[in-house]
Amino acid sequence: xxxxxxxxxxxxxxxxxxxxxxxxxxxxxxxxxxxxxxxxxxxxxxxxxxxxxxxxxxxxxxxxxxxxxxxxxxxxxxxxxxxxxxxxxxxxxxx
Numbered sequence: 001x002x003x004x005x006x007x008x009x010x011x012x013x014x015x016x017x018x019x020x021x022x023x024x025x026x027x028x029x030x031x032x033x034x035x036x037x038x039x040x041x042x043x044x045x046x047x048x049x050x051x052x053x054x055x056x057x058x059x060x061x062x063x064x065x066x067x068x069x070x071x072x073x074x075x076x077x078x079x080x081x082x083x084x085x086x087x088x089x090x091x092x093x094x095x
Contacts, residue, residue, distance in 0.1 A: 015090060018044040019052055023087045031078035032067065038077065053077060061086060 015023075021042035026033070029041065039049045056062040061083030066073045079087065 018048055026079050032076045034074035034076045
């Protein structure tokens with residue numbers, strides 16, 4: 001993935017099977033999904049999930065915040081309106 005200088009958001013996304021599953025999971029599941037849940041649900045390892053989530057966050061497709069569950073802090077992700085529209089468009093193009 002790369003960003004054109006001065007562009008807001010991603011201009012080109014290489015959509016692998018794992019990334020496709022992650023986007024589908026983000027579209028289908030309720031907001032506030034933490035990264036570990038996202039990895040398990042979409043069957044993508046953390047080594048591939050975290051860099052992709054970082055790219056999505058830099059492109060403003062997702063937002064994240066920390067939530068305390070028990071004694072642990074989890075970083076939870078949810079799609080923005082732009083991210084939801086772009087993910088839907090991207091997945092339609094792919095099909």
